[in-house]
Amino acid sequence: MTASNPLTTAKKSFEFYSRLNLTLLTGLKAHDLAEMAAILRQVQGSVIYHHTHHFLVQHQHLSPEPPNDFAYWIRNILLEERLGEELAAIDVMRFSTIRDLRDAIVAVIENFIERTGNVRAAPAGQEFHFMRSVSFVMPTGLRAANLLEFRDALMQVSRGSIGYHMFDARLRLERDDNDFAMWLQEELGEDQLAAALRNLDPYTQTEHGLRRRMLGLINRRLES
Amino acid sequence: MAATLKDYIPIVGEGVVSELELLGARLAGKRVINVNSTRVGGGVAEILGRLIPLLNEVGLDARWEVIQGTEDFFALTKHLHNALHGKSHTFTAQDHAVFDDTTARNLKSLDLDGDIMFIHDPQPAGLVRRRAEAGGSWIWRCHIDLSAPAPGAWEFIEPLVRQFDLSVFSSPQFARTLSIPQVLVSPSIDPLSDKNRDLSQSEINDILSRLGVHSDKPIVTQVSRFDRLKDPVGVLEAWRLARRRVDCQLILAGGGATDDPEGAEVLREVRERSDNDPDVHVLDLPPTSNIEINAIQRASTVIIQKSLKEGFGLTVSEALWKGKPVIAGAAGGIPLQITHKYSGILTHTIEGTAFWIKQLLSEPEFANRLGTNGQNHVRANYLLTRHMRDYMLAFLFLANINEDVIKL
Numbered sequence: 001m002t003a004s005n006p007l008t009t010a011k012k013s014f015e016f017y018s019r020l021n022l023t024l025l026t027g028l029k030a031h032d033l034a035e036m037a038a039i040l041r042q043v044q045g046s047v048i049y050h051h052t053h054h055f056l057v058q059h060q061h062l063s064p065e066p067p068n069d070f071a072y073w074i075r076n077i078l079l080e081e082r083l084g085e086e087l088a089a090i091d092v093m094r095f096s097t098i099r100d101l102r103d104a105i106v107a108v109i110e111n112f113i114e115r116t117g118n119v120r121a122a123p124a125g126q127e128f129h130f131m132r133s134v135s136f137v138m139p140t141g142l143r144a145a146n147l148l149e150f151r152d153a154l155m156q157v158s159r160g161s162i163g164y165h166m167f168d169a170r171l172r173l174e175r176d177d178n179d180f181a182m183w184l185q186e187e188l189g190e191d192q193l194a195a196a197l198r199n200l201d202p203y204t205q206t207e208h209g210l211r212r213r214m215l216g217l218i219n220r221r222l223e224s
Numbered sequence: 225m226a227a228t229l230k231d232y233i234p235i236v237g238e239g240v241v242s243e244l245e246l247l248g249a250r251l252a253g254k255r256v257i258n259v260n261s262t263r264v265g266g267g268v269a270e271i272l273g274r275l276i277p278l279l280n281e282v283g284l285d286a287r288w289e290v291i292q293g294t295e296d297f298f299a300l301t302k303h304l305h306n307a308l309h310g311k312s313h314t315f316t317a318q319d320h321a322v323f324d325d326t327t328a329r330n331l332k333s334l335d336l337d338g339d340i341m342f343i344h345d346p347q348p349a350g351l352v353r354r355r356a357e358a359g360g361s362w363i364w365r366c367h368i369d370l371s372a373p374a375p376g377a378w379e380f381i382e383p384l385v386r387q388f389d390l391s392v393f394s395s396p397q398f399a400r401t402l403s404i405p406q407v408l409v410s411p412s413i414d415p416l417s418d419k420n421r422d423l424s425q426s427e428i429n430d431i432l433s434r435l436g437v438h439s440d441k442p443i444v445t446q447v448s449r450f451d452r453l454k455d456p457v458g459v460l461e462a463w464r465l466a467r468r469r470v471d472c473q474l475i476l477a478g479g480g481a482t483d484d485p486e487g488a489e490v491l492r493e494v495r496e497r498s499d500n501d502p503d504v505h506v507l508d509l510p511p512t513s514n515i516e517i518n519a520i521q522r523a524s525t526v527i528i529q530k531s532l533k534e535g536f537g538l539t540v541s542e543a544l545w546k547g548k549p550v551i552a553g554a555a556g557g558i559p560l561q562i563t564h565k566y567s568g569i570l571t572h573t574i575e576g577t578a579f580w581i582k583q584l585l586s587e588p589e590f591a592n593r594l595g596t597n598g599q600n601h602v603r604a605n606y607l608l609t610r611h612m613r614d615y616m617l618a619f620l621f622l623a624n625i626n627e628d629v630i631k632l
Binding site: 018020022023024025026027029044045046125129131132133134135136137138158159160168172173 | 250618
């Protein structure tokens with residue numbers, strides 16, 4: 001179904017939430033790749049989420065986005081450039097659950113250990129410390145009932161709100177889709193716009209760039 | 225007059241302050257009792273003095289209590305503090321008796337009627353013995369570097385720590401194997417304090433001229449106590465190597481030489497080695513010299529923090545906040561504040577430090593980019609508003625300790 005009018009009113013308004021993260025320390029640390037793989041297998045999903053997403057929160061000015069923490073440690077501390085690159089290149093968008101993402105990360109590391117027999121240890125004091133993120137989700141008070149209102153709200157919402165609806169909804173809450181695309185399709189019948197938003201890779205751009213692209217797509221639709 | 229949240233809006237944006245207000249509304253009326261061992265002096269007292277009015281402004285009922293102790297007690301807790309930092313010390317049964325006795329006396333005199341007891345550092349940790357009777361949730365906030373405690377030090381405090389609901393540490397390296405959750409809350413700087421607030425060019429010029437520094441050449445600066453672990457002698461050597469190629473002057477500004485014999489010795493050595501070079505300014509400043517330090521940092525072209533060992537290293541955030549390119553030793557919490565060649569430079573040697581001083585003085589565009597990125601990184605991660613947010617999230621976490629995603 002494609003909406004004929006961009007001012008179609010939704011039965012159910014989109015409610016914008018914001019997300020704030022608190023970091024917890026697990027007390028677990030890895031000295032080498034074998035320990036890293038073993039710990040990765042047993043930790044909670046929120047640990048995997050933390051180390052693949054916190055950089056996006058803490059270094060939002062960096063462009064292009066840096067790799068996940070595992071890749072960073074392996075490349076910069078263990079000095080394994082190739083493996084670091086392989087891990088950085090894991091396409092997080094391919095996965096719909098944290099479990100699948102974890103399996104992919106562990107498989108790349110274990111495969112490398114098997115191939116090379118690598119047992120190089122990190123220098124003392126530079127071990128990998130495992131942490132996890134606890135997310136606090138709260139309504140921002142902003143709602144949208146049509147595409148115009150949605151565009152206006154998207155211009156105002158915090159970085160945490162975009163992160164929540166784009167990253168967390170899909171991967172962490174396992175909703176199969178990001179919240180924006182889902183609402184645009186289901187409530188407004190904006191199939192093409194939803195598909196375009198679904199295809200944006202939030203992991204390869206800054207929050208600023210992501211917001212600008214989403215607004216560009218919506219504005220084009222509003223002008224059509 | 226104490227700053228209000230509104231004063232932070234031009235610095236962090238309205239969104240950040242609204243989030244703090246939203247969190248405050250969820251915690252409205254919660255009685256949070258902070259307990260530490262001193263009301264003045266030291267980073268903990270400084271941060272509490274600034275945070276408590278802001279927490280109250282968003283609706284919490286935050287208070288601050290200070291434990292009283294004998295000379296014996298504070299001598300013991302000084303040993304404990306040093307031992308937690310790695311200096312060896314043997315704790316005796318008498319030490320435990322002194323600690324327990326002071327705890328018992330404070331339990332009688334302190335008003336611990338609250339919803340959240342926020343206990344700072346080891347000195348008041350024994351108050352947790354009142355937990356069953358006083359009720360409420362108990363948080364232990366550790367401001368100390370626990371990465372390599374001496375044998376016996378952690379064991380002294382651990383039986384108390386495990387009675388809390390939650391612990392809070394400043395850096396991932398300080399995490400322990402503990403039965404209670406451990407939260408990471410980095411320290412912060414206050415952008416409105418004298419040490420960090422904006423200064424006019426005339427204020428900066430006046431202060432520099434009072435300190436005898438001329439702005440006719442680029443200034444390379446390290447602000448740090450005269451302590452071997454901050455390697456002021458290494459900074460002097462690195463500057464000398466750099467100056468062979470690029471003309472510049474050096475400021476080594478710090479304190480700690482009056483009440484610390486080792487500090488006085490390091491200061492003497494630095495002065496001797498500076499050889500009365502008119503381009504070297506060794507400034508032994510009193511502890512109240514906040515505006516002076518601010519002005520020195522703002523007048524600098526490049527700032528160094530060549531630490532060999534470091535806790536969190538908040539002086540790095542102070543320097544980055546002024547938008548300056550920073551060259552720092554890759555020690556302690558410094559790599560959290562600087563991503564090499566993006567928001568500053570991390571070095572390991574005197575020669576490496578000299579190399580980067582030359583580079584940054586010769587490539588001002590690159591140096592400016594580092595400074596701008598560093599300032600943005602501090603704005604997002606190391607300002608007082610983020611510190612306040614994390615504390616409120618920790619308070620909210622107490623009611624949902626087994627959850628990963630908490631709907632408020």
